[in-house]
Amino acid sequence: MKKQNNFIEYAPYVVFLILLMLWEIIVMVRNIPAWLLPSPTQILLAILEFKSLLLTHTLATLGEAMAGYVIAISLAFMIALVLNNCRWLMSGFYPLLVATQTIPLIVLAILLPIWFGFGLLPKIIIVVTVCFFPIVINLMNGLASVDRDQLNLFRSMGAKPLQTFFMIKLPAAAPAFFSGLRISATYSIMAAVISEWVGARQGLGYFMTIAQKSFRIDQVLAAVTIICILSLLLVKIVDWAEYLLVPWNRRLYEYDENTDKP
C-alpha cells in the first residue's frame, strides 16, 4: 500500500522525465538542427549561459505579474462583495465581466501601450484583466453557496451582519476563492509575458521577441522553461496558503487510507 502511494506521488516526475528523454533522443537520432528544435540539454545550456540576463528579465516579469495579481485580488474582493449584496448590480454587471474575457489578449497588448504609453501601467492592466475574472467568479459563487438555513440560524440568534459575514460567508467562500487564486496564479505570468511583446524594454516576453528575431529557438525555449517553473511555483504557494488558511477542507487522511485498502 505504501509503495503504491509513493508511486502516485512520483508519477508526474517520471512522466516528465520520460518525455524529456524521448525529446532528447529524437533530436539526436534524426539530427534536427538547433535553430529548428533544440534538445532539452541545449535549452539547459542556454539557461546557464544567459543566467544573469534571464534573471533580470525574470524579475521584471515577476514584478509586473505580482503587482497585477495583488491588484486583481483586491479588486475581485471588493466587486464580489458589492455584487453579492446587490442583486440588481449583479445582473447588470455580470455580462460585462464575462465580456472582458472575450477580448483577445493580443489586441489589448497592442492597444494599451497606444493609450497608456510604454511604462508599467499597460502591462499591469493586462495582468489585472486576465487574473481578475477567475477570482471574482469563484468568489461570487462561493459567497452565493451559503446555506440559507445557516443564515436563518444566525438570524434567530440575533447575529449582526458583520458576524454573519466573517463566521459563515467568508469561510464558505474560501475553497472556491482559492480555486480562483490558483487559476489566476498561472495566468498572471503568462499575461505579463504577453504584455511585453509590444513596447517593452525588459521582461521575459521582451527577451523572447529578441531571441525569436535572431532565430535563437534555444533562448526562446529557455524563457518558456522559466515561465513554466515560475507558474508552477506560484500554484504551489497558493496550495500552501490554502492548506494553512482553510484547515477544515484538508484531505482527511484517515478516510483516504480506508479507501486504499486492498
Place this chain on the structure above:
Amino acid sequence: MQIEISSVSKTLGTLHTLDNISLHVGEEEFVVILGPSGCGKSTLFNIIAGLITPDSGRVLINGKDLTGKTGKISYMQQKDLLLPSRRLLDNVSVPLLLKGLNKQAARSQAREYLPVFGLEEFSDHYPRQLSVGMRQRAALLRTFLFSREFLLLDEPFASLDAITRRKMHLWLKEIQQLFHSAILFITHDIDEALLLADRIYVFSERPAHVKREIKLTPEADNKAVKAEILALLG
C-alpha cells in the same frame, strides 16, 4: 419562561399553512407537537423564533409580545447546521461569541458543558469528522448555550438510528431536569412523543390547526393514548 401562541395563521405564497393555531408552554414543561409531514410545524417554529411574521396572531413570551423578533429564544432546526469551518468547541461557542464574549471566554464557558453532552473527546474535531449522533448533540449544546430557558427543537433526533435515539431521549430528559428548561419539540414519531411529553398537541393536515391537546400523566395508559392519536392521524 412561559410561551403563548395565540391565533397564529400563515399563508406561504398561495399555500394556506397554519390555521388559527393557539398553544402554550409552561415553566419547565416538555410539550410535543405531533403532526403529519408537511403540515406546517417548522413554519410555526420559524414564526415563534421570529424568522417570519404571521399573517395574524401573536407570539407572547412571559406575557410580552415578541412577534417577529429574533434573538430571544433558542431554536434548533431540522438540520444540525454546524459550520464546516469550525472545530466542535468553536461551533458550540458561536452563540456566546455572537453575544459579544471574546474567544477565550466563550471557549472556556462552552468547554464546561462538553462532558454533559458526551462530547469532550471530540472538541477539536471538524463537523465532517463527527458521526450524525455527535453532530446532533453538538447542535443541541449550541442551542443550550444560546439560552436554556426555552428551547424550540425541530425533530432533533429524526436522523438517528433507534438505539442512539433511545439514549438521546433519556439524556434529553435528564438535561431538561438539570437545567429546568421549557421545551417545545416537534416530531412525527408517536412513541417519541409519548416518551418525552408532559403534553401533546396533535396537528391536522395542512392547513394545520390543533386537532387535540393531550395531557400525559404518570398514570395514563400509553397504549390507549397511542390508539387515540393513531385514530386522529389515521
